[in-house]
Amino acid sequence: MDKRLFYFCSGVSSSLIWPWLPPWDWWLPLTLLCLLMLRRFLLGGWLLLGVLWIFSYSHWQLNWLTQPELTVRSHIIAGQVIASYPKEETTGRLIVRLESLNGQALSPQPRVLLAWYGQGTIPAQGDRIGSVTRLLPPHSLQNPGSFNSARWLLGQGVSARGYLTGLLFHEPAPAGLRSALLARFEAATDGLAARRWLLALSFGERGELSKGDWDTLRALGVSHLFAISGLHIGLLAALGYGLGSLTGRSWMAALGGMALALAYAWLAGFSLPTQRALLMLMLWLGVSQLGRYWSGRRILLACCTILLAGQPWLVFSQGFWLSVLAVAALLGTRLLFRRQGLVSLQLALCLLLLPLLLLLFGGFSWLSLPANLVLIPLFSLLLIPLLLLTCLLLVPLPAQASSLLALLDGLFSRLMAALEWLAESLSPWWPLSAWGQGGLLLLVLMLLAGLLPGARRLWPLGLYLLLLQAWPGPAWEVRVLDVGQGLAVLVTQGRQALLYDTGNRYPSGFNMADSVILPLLNELGIRRLDYLVISHDDRDHSGNRDYLARVLPVGRRWGAWPDGQGCRAGQRRQWQSLTLEVLWPERVSGHSNNDSCVLRISDGRLAVLLTGDIEAGAEQRLIRSGRRLDAQLLLSPHHGSRSSSSPAFNRAVAPDLVVHTAGFANRWGFPAPEVVARLERQGVEQYVTGQHGMLHLAAAQDRWRLLNQRRPGPWYNRLNAWLNGRKSLE
Known part of the structure; x- marks a missing residue:
């Protein structure tokens, strides 16, 4: 049974790496093949059944998007x-x-x-x-x-x-018991310093937690304590089970555990993590009451199968995998430690979950183990029981509930202040570059392999892979980032970097520095910028200028800076093996499109031309200036607007490849069809960041080598291609 469940879940999970989504007319041959496999190759049949199930579900859910003119x-x-x-x-x-x-x-x-x-x-x-x-x-x-x-x-x-x-x-929805209780709780906590933490831990309402709050929790590796899930549901179930067992009847103990777990899940709004925890708890209690023995592995597999049968798209949820692999890691601790003490359990969890944390978050907290050793018992034995008792007393005994809330406010205020101090003073979060992540992951796997019989023979392979990661890359590279409707270009020579423009920063707080630029720099192991060049003041180019200068060391500030060196035609800098030449503007400004800083970067054989938002008038004056414009790689001026990329300018640059930095489905229709047509007639290869994603180009003697030939990743990264063509995502 375990193998069948595992193969079904594996079939559903395989959609995570499908390079394309097959067309709907594949359902009949897939069904027939599945039936044949179930008769002759049972486990392969269960694997194909999982594939068929998520294939059918995906088409069923996405088919409505193919209605005529739905997205236009x-x-x-x-x-x-x-x-x-x-x-x-x-x-x-x-x-x-x-x-x-x-x-x-x-x-x-x-x-x-x-x-x-x-x-x-x-x-x-x-x-x-x-x-x-x-x-x-x-x-x-x-x-x-x-x-x-x-x-x-x-x-x-x-x-x-x-x-x-x-x-x-x-x-408005009719007022329910939970909403009434939540409103009463919000009124009772109005003005309390720890209100946001109390709301998150009791009702699962985390909207008041700021980005700084989450950064503190992540830095200490304790974010899971404020996401009501298996830990919290298991705690209440254990408490209810203990109270029920005082009656001396096993069914009363099971009923008590389930009742308290259900109550907490209801209070948290039956979020997906609580639903997963409840399902596993019900399976375990139900099987035990029937007098059957199921191993933890079987309960986990059965729970995954039920969840994926009901909601196959859960495989795309990070929370689902964190829950599943956390339980699997708990089961795996038996292989590492014979005695299941709190320290050994937490150490094993940190070790076994490290690969997943590196994959999802690109780093780890070295303070996670001691922080969890202290905080998990504190939350489990004191804070959560007190908080739930407060919710229970809120209606019948509001005065007593207010006293408990005042106590909890004091406890949480001091606790969170201490955690914030730890996060700020010790900086326990260690972001790792792609090389560092790969190296650490290999070391962990080699350590785990050393605990398995015969697996030490794989150590030479691990050492070889470590050395392979250190192999030197191209002399210089250009990455045109996918920042929506905006511009950001990263030019690197090894770990030395120049950033041209910074993308947008929106009033909602979402910005391209935190979501794109800083994660990429961390991935590359870049900790400072030699140059930060701002073409002009438009927010989609300069929106993160000041923020990046605060969080990163910057060698030279060039262009549209209040306190930097303005761009002016004729400026020239030598940056290691590359020559930086400013071609425009004639006077320092940077306040308008036609005053954008035009920068040509060259190694003597190969060049890239960065043009900001200049338009046809500036292009014509650039041509008349007699300055060298030729470049094999061109970023189309003004994102491919029809007001730019004039035929004369295109001929003067004579690029082999043009990148249009235009956002997906942008309201201006960039790049303009006439601009695309002009360049096509010139025989130029063209890419759009909103469609292709980040363009990564490496210098290869006298030509640019595009390292990502198509939009990267699995089929769900290219849904628009499937929608437009009603064909396989390929």
């Missing part, structure tokens, strides 16, 4: 809010289950993620709303180290996204 115009939608993530009173995100589109009922009812920019308060969970919006398929910026929002959306069951600026109708 606005539509009237109506549906129910199933999750609300407010950031401020009038901004946030909603996950809405669509009931109708332009008055037509939908089946299945798809989930969509809608950014809220309305004038009133953001709708709450359970509300029914109607509005007008434009819908787009899941899409993610594609840069090494960046968060994959397309995969996250599918993991939440979301198959489209959009935004709202107002509502046609709004029907």
Whole structure:
């Protein structure tokens, strides 16, 4: 049984690495092959059954996106809010289950993620709303180290996204017991310093936690303590089981454990992590009450099978894998330590989960082990029981509940202040470059292999892979980052770096420095910038200028800086083996498109021309200036706008390859069709960052070698190609 469940889960999970999504007409041969395999090769049949199941489910959920003109115009939608993530009173995100589109009922009812920019308060969970919006398929910026929002959306069951600026109708959900209790709790904690922590740990409401709060928790490796999941549900189940066992009856103990676990999950709004924990708990209690023995491995596999059979897209959720692999690591500790003490258990968990943490977060906290050794017992034995007792007393005994809240406020305020001090003074979070992650992962695997019989023979292979990672790369490289509608270009010579423009920074707080630039620099092991060049003042070019200068050492500030060296034609710098030449503007300014800093970077044989947002007028004056414009790689001026890239300028540069830094489905229609047509007639190879993702080019003598020939990653990174062509994602 265990093998069958494992192979089914493996078949479903294989969709994580599918390079393309096969067309729907594959279902019949896949079904016939699956039936044949089940008769002759049982385990292979179960594997193919998992593949067939998520293949069918994906087409079923995505088919509504193929309606004519769905993504090219606005539509009237109506549906129910199933999750609300407010950031401020009038901004946030909603996950809405669509009931109708332009008055037509939908089946299945798809989930969509809608950014809220309305004038009133953001709708709450359970509300029914109607509005007008434009819908787009899941899409993610594609840069090494960046968060994959397309995969996250599918993991939440979301198959489209959009935004709202107002509502046609709004029907608030009837007030339920949980919402009434939450409102009372919010009123009781109004003005308390630790309010945000109390809300997160009791009701799972984490909207008030800031980015700085999450950075502190991540730095100490204790984020899981404020995400109500298996640890918290297991704690309450154990408490209820202990209380029930006082009756001397096993069924009362099981009932007590399940009752308290259900109560906490209900309080937390039955979030997905609590649902997974409840399912595993129910399986374990149910099997034990039936007098059967199932190993922890079987319970875990059965739980995964039930979850993936009901929601196959859970395989795209990081939370699902963190939960599953944390339990698997607990089971695996028996292989490492015979005695299951708290220290040995936590050490084994840190060691076994390290590869996953490196994969998901690009680093680890060296303070995680001691912090968890102290905080897990503190939360389990004191803070969580006190907090839940407070919620229980909130209605019948509000005075006593207020006293407990005052006590908890003092405890949490002091505790979180101490944790913030630790995070700031010790800097325990160690981000690792791709080389460092690979090296550490190999060392951990070699250590684990040393504990297995005969596995030490693999050590020479591990040492060879470590040496392979240290092999020197190209002399210099250019990475045109995928920053949506904006510009950021990273030029590197080994660990030395020049950044040209910084992408946008939005009023919501989302910015391209934290989401794209800094993760990429960390991936490359770059800790400082030799040059930070800002072409001009437009926010999509300079939005993160000051922030990057605060968080990174910067050697030279060049271009549109209040306190840097302005760009002016004729400036020339030697940067190791590369020559940096400013071709434009004629006078230092940087306040308008036509004053953009035009920078030519060359090694004597190969060149790249960075043009900012100059338009046809500046292009013509550049040509008349007689300065050297030729470059094998050109970033199209002004993102490929029709006001730029004049035929004369294109001929003067004579590029082999042009990159248009235009965002996916941008409202300006960049790059303009006429610009693309001009360059096609010139025989130039063209790429668009919004479609292709980050362009990574390496110098290869007298030509540029494109290292990523297509949009990287699995099929869900190219949903737009499937939508436009109704064909396999390839």
